[in-house]
Amino acid sequence: MNNKLFALWGEESRSSDSSPKLYEYIYNQFNVNGNNIIWDGYYSPPSLSIDENLKKQLLNCMTEDRISFDVKDRFYHSIGKAASEYIRLMNGEKIEIVDAVIYPTEEQVPYLFNNIGKDIEIVIFGGGTSVTEGLTPKKKRKYSVSLDIKNFRDFEINKESLVLEAGTGFMGPELEKKLNSENLTLGHFPESFEHSTIGGWIATNAAGQESNRYGKMKEMVIGVKMITPTGTYTDHPVPAESAFFKVSDLAVGSEGAYGLITKAWLKVNPIPSNRYFHSYMFHSFMDGIEALRDEFRQGNSPMVSRLSDETETALSMLAIKDSFLTNIFKRYLNMRNVLDKSALLILIDDKKSSYKSFKKGVSIGSAPAKFWYKTRYDRPYMYNELLKRGIVAETIETSMLWGSAKTLYNNVIQHISVLYRTR
Numbered sequence: 409m410n411n412k413l414f415a416l417w418g419e420e421s422r423s424s425d426s427s428p429k430l431y432e433y434i435y436n437q438f439n440v441n442g443n444n445i446i447w448d449g450y451y452s453p454p455s456l457s458i459d460e461n462l463k464k465q466l467l468n469c470m471t472e473d474r475i476s477f478d479v480k481d482r483f484y485h486s487i488g489k490a491a492s493e494y495i496r497l498m499n500g501e502k503i504e505i506v507d508a509v510i511y512p513t514e515e516q517v518p519y520l521f522n523n524i525g526k527d528i529e530i531v532i533f534g535g536g537t538s539v540t541e542g543l544t545p546k547k548k549r550k551y552s553v554s555l556d557i558k559n560f561r562d563f564e565i566n567k568e569s570l571v572l573e574a575g576t577g578f579m580g581p582e583l584e585k586k587l588n589s590e591n592l593t594l595g596h597f598p599e600s601f602e603h604s605t606i607g608g609w610i611a612t613n614a615a616g617q618e619s620n621r622y623g624k625m626k627e628m629v630i631g632v633k634m635i636t637p638t639g640t641y642t643d644h645p646v647p648a649e650s651a652f653f654k655v656s657d658l659a660v661g662s663e664g665a666y667g668l669i670t671k672a673w674l675k676v677n678p679i680p681s682n683r684y685f686h687s688y689m690f691h692s693f694m695d696g697i698e699a700l701r702d703e704f705r706q707g708n709s710p711m712v713s714r715l716s717d718e719t720e721t722a723l724s725m726l727a728i729k730d731s732f733l734t735n736i737f738k739r740y741l742n743m744r745n746v747l748d749k750s751a752l753l754i755l756i757d758d759k760k761s762s763y764k765s766f767k768k769g770v771s772i773g774s775a776p777a778k779f780w781y782k783t784r785y786d787r788p789y790m791y792n793e794l795l796k797r798g799i800v801a802e803t804i805e806t807s808m809l810w811g812s813a814k815t816l817y818n819n820v821i822q823h824i825s826v827l828y829r830t831r
């Protein structure tokens with residue numbers, strides 16, 4: 409057996425800063441003893457050998473320094489972050505592990521695709537945050553090789569047209585840092601931002617926390633370059649082209665099924681000069697839905713709008729650590745009759761004037777919205793703590809028309825309650 413490898417979310421040394429009260433509440437709901445750690449969050453992959461035939465084939469296509477047979481590399485390139493994967497790792501089950509990892513440059517890819525043996529399956533790897541098991545080797549061929557896109561690093565900004573031409577290997581923080589230094593932003597901030605790549609975002613048609621303003625990937629991409637086993641296809645990168653279809657129409661949301669997206673042309677935007685934070689409490693989630701719907705119908709769509717139901721709101725309240733100020737804040741909520749069984753709405757916008765009052769909403773200032781913004785990438789670290797105690801947290805994403813919102817919500821809650829008896 410090899411050394412144990414960290415198998416939870418993010419950085420090994422980082423942990424969640426949520427209040428102990430929150431954990432206590434969740435453990436009680438699941439009837440779990442918080443002191444009972446059933447998984448340390450590590451996995452021991454088996455010893456893995458190097459297949460000499462595979463090595464020879466790969467060396468025909470690229471130099472040795474771009475090929476890895478290291479167990480750690482192979483393990484991390486074989487897993488994503490789906491709940492089903494965490495469960496397998498937690499249970500110490502055997503998982504499929506790729507036979508090698510390759511790190512080609514963009515220029516090497518066409519030669520690789522033309523010359524690689526038919527007995528090798530290639531799984532494309534961006535940041536490894538997939539929740540669809542998209543990184544799991546299927547082992548339908550003799551060998552599985554993970555192709556890591558981190559060397560696709562072209563970067564050129566067309567400032568006049570506000571278009572970025574970028575290699576797909578950039579991760580969120582580095583990309584935004586480079587754009588911010590030019591006073592620009594892509595505006596794509598998924599919760600997985602710190603560990604996901606442009607390539608992964610496009611291949612999953614990802615949506616970020618500010619997609620009200622900037623759109624999801626489909627709206628941001630104006631062209632891609634995709635290298636496939638049958639050739640290289642590159643868009644004429646212009647927006648709103650009316651003729652025929654574009655390569656990006658195939659690439660966005662493709663999960664790598666049609667080819668490797670090596671480069672993208674993306675709309676970028678000036679950084680908002682300011683952000684204004686607003687928070688409201690509604691007496692019910694349904695009141696909140698109606699208020700938001702009316703705002704959107706009037707054409708008011710803030711950059712960020714997050715409405716939590718009564719359960720999530722209660723959890724957010726518990727996450728706040730006790731202090732003199734937070735106790736005063738809670739007393740104020742109590743006075744306004746919105747401390748318990750209420751629904752929290754957070755709005756963030758770049759216009760000062762927007763969203764001062766809602767008919768059925770109680771304005772509770774900027775603090776909750778600011779707190780959410782500050783901690784917006786922290787939640788998966790809380791999930792790490794839960795996983796160690798055998799509780800698997802999962803996000804269910806959906807899309808619907810306003811007219812179906814209430815029914816959909818009620819049906820989902822009812823179904824989950826019956827399944828897991830958690831409410």
Ligand SMILES: Cc1cc2nc3c(=O)[nH]c(=O)nc-3n(C[C@H](O)[C@H](O)[C@H](O)COP(=O)(O)OP(=O)(O)OC[C@H]3O[C@@H](n4cnc5c(N)ncnc54)[C@H](O)[C@@H]3O)c2cc1C
Nearest residue numbers: 534535536537538542598599600605607608614615664669
């Ligand atoms: C805690 C957490 C929070 C998340 N939050 C969000 C969120 O807010 N919004 C959201 O939309 N998603 C979210 N996700 C899902 C995930 O982060 C996204 O799908 C993300 O876009 C994946 O990017 P990645 O770079 O990690 O890609 P990977 O996970 O490495 O790959 C994802 C898929 O795309 C394929 N792929 C990757 N790069 C390329 C390429 N260059 N060419 C062709 N195919 C490629 C892979 O083969 C795989 O099928 C979250 C996941 C987690 C675990």
